Amino acid sequence: MFTLLSNQPPVAMKPLPSMEFYKDNTNLKWIILVVSSIISISSIYYTNILVGQLKERERNQVNLLAKALEYASTDNQNEFLFITEEIINKNKSIPVILVDDKGIITSSNNIDLDSNLSKSKKDALLQLALASMKNTYPPIEIIFKDPVTNIIYGKNFVYYKNSSLLTQLIAYPYIQLSVITIFVFISFLAFNYSKASEQNRVWVGLAKETAHQLGTPLSSLMAWIEVLRDDPEIKNKGIVEELDKDIRKLRIVTERFSSIGSKPVLKSENIYMLISNVVSYLQPRVSSKINFEVYTLSETILAHVHAPLFEWVIENLCKNAVDSMGNSGTIAIKILRGNEDRVFIDISDTGKGIPKSNITSVFKPGFTTKKRGWGLGLALAKRIIEMYHEGKIFVKSSEENSGTTFRIELKSAGLA
Ligand SMILES: Nc1ncnc2c1ncn2[C@@H]1O[C@H](COP(=O)(O)OP(=O)(O)O)[C@@H](O)[C@H]1O
Ligand SMILES: [Mg+2]
Known part of the structure; x- marks a missing residue:
């Protein structure tokens, strides 16, 4: 069946055009790749929209907070003070730092500080947080005015950064992207592995089967050659010797096929x-x-x-x-x-x-x-x-x- 077994390949067996069953399933791979790319891109796009909306909402919240602080400072006796306090305390997620007009931190909120730390350590950490906030968003001004004369007597600044929810949301599509990539990669490996092991079984099975099928006629031929060896009409004509050579070659072929079917x-x-x-x-x-x-x-x-x-x-x-x-x-x-x-x-x-x-x-x-x-x-x-x-x-x-x-x-x- 292989051309290498004889100088002329058997005429009756035409080669299959390009052996379809070994063809790579490249199309399927492309489809998986394209679909997972579309999923990833649309997920990043959609999350970006959400991130934009959440950013705006957080800025509005900080604005409101600044307004409330401004209001509270102008009219301490105000009966609506509880509302402004409510607004100020409501913010449980956005980290904010309040700074006076000399740049000194007067208060902070929602910044993760270990209560066991010394005051100087806490201050240093707050300064660090402030520096990173300064790089993130411009501050919101709080203007202190005399309610009667309207004269401005001071300014404070509210610095803030993204809430941890927003930070996570920004990172989310990238985490998702890595998970999809790892998943696609592992699927490809599994797919290739199962294909390779299937091909392996075809190779080994075919080889074993061939060796097995050749075995029976071969032993019978070997018995026949002994009969011919003793035949007075055929003896000494060189026929048996030629037959013997062919049978020896057939035995080698059988041995090759049976060896490739098991670990030699x-x-x-x-x-x-x-x-x-x-x-x-x-x-x-x-x-x-x-x-x-x-x-x-x-x-x-x-x-x-x-x-x-x-x-x-x-x-x-x-x-x-x-x-x-x-x-x-x-x-x-x-x-x-x-x-x-x-x-x-x-x-x-x-x-x-x-x-x-x-x-x-x-x-x-x-x-x-x-x-x-x-x-x-x-x-x-x-x-x-x-x-x-x-x-x-x-x-x-x-x-x-x-x-x-x-x-x-x-x-x-x-x-x-
Ligand atoms: N020594 C060589 N010189 C030139 N081409 C070769 C040589 N050996 C192999 N090839 C190329 O590799 C192909 C595959 O070889 P092989 O697996 O033995 O299959 P086949 O001999 O049936 O074509 C050949 O068809 C030929 O194009
Ligand atoms: Mg060849």
């Missing part, structure tokens, strides 16, 4: 030997004008790998390299020891290269530029290297029309 056990393996195996398998199966070159610093470099899966990766990368070169070219495989106990495997071709715009997409399942590609080879390679080997695989370099180098990084297991 890693062993310390000779990387040069594994790569040589793949090369000697591939070489007779591709055009004779394609050269394979394997370089290694040492023929005994070891790494922790699962041999059948690792060979599958190398095979995939080599097949892609062959595809990119058409009929002739060179595939160079270099095995290097990096620092920090890493083994690097660079696979270079002299093919048509990967355009810059595609470099981030080549590892996505379903991404292919080939007429008969499935776009699963590199996705599979990435899964095998990153999930099962805790290594890395990436495009190290690529130049259009001159070639590409893929690098695999694995944890070293020393030298043999």
Whole structure:
């Protein structure tokens, strides 16, 4: 079912156009983003209107307070004094400070002061509060006049700032905005996670099922080959040997599929030997004008790998390299020891290269530029290297029309 299993993809199976089931659900993400932005913006807008109204109301309240103070001072004997007192005491929310014409604080209200503090501490705190009020709103004047002569004999000033209700209301939309942002962010994560784990189950399930289905005919073929081996008419014609090779390949394929369906056990393996195996398998199966070159610093470099899966990766990368070169070219495989106990495997071709715009997409399942590609080879390679080997695989370099180098990084297991 994968192109990598045979040189010619099976004709009967046409690739699905772009593998719809793997497509990102980008539209839904945009809708959620737009809707939550609209909610946030309208909430900020509406709260701003409320804030404006409340500000005006508080200013009116302070104005009224100033008027009441003015009135109380002009006519102490007034029988309506209880009304002015009522107004003055009614203000339980707006912090106000009363200052005389020399700038000295004469009284204050609704300012949070710890009653245990010393007088000098309280005064210092009041001065601080006054300074911040001076920066917030212009003061409201109280003019003291002689009621008879109308001569002005003094002025006081009422400074004030927003009540804590108003302050909270101003902060509210920003708190709401952060909550919405965190919520959307977490939803995206959860959404992506559930999608990824669903894809994971598809991968693993399909692989296990394939291995399972291949098992039965394979054992029966192996029994049949023993029967043929003893048949005098078929013996010594090379047929059984050829069949045996094919069956061996089928067993490798089955093993690959069953290993990817469960967590494979890693062993310390000779990387040069594994790569040589793949090369000697591939070489007779591709055009004779394609050269394979394997370089290694040492023929005994070891790494922790699962041999059948690792060979599958190398095979995939080599097949892609062959595809990119058409009929002739060179595939160079270099095995290097990096620092920090890493083994690097660079696979270079002299093919048509990967355009810059595609470099981030080549590892996505379903991404292919080939007429008969499935776009699963590199996705599979990435899964095998990153999930099962805790290594890395990436495009190290690529130049259009001159070639590409893929690098695999694995944890070293020393030298043999
Ligand atoms: N060595 C390479 N040179 C140029 N392009 C490559 C190479 N390897 C992969 N690609 C690009 O990445 C795509 C995905 O590769 P892959 O996942 O193996 O799927 P497929 O081989 O079925 O197309 C290819 O279609 C090709 O465009
Ligand atoms: Mg491929």
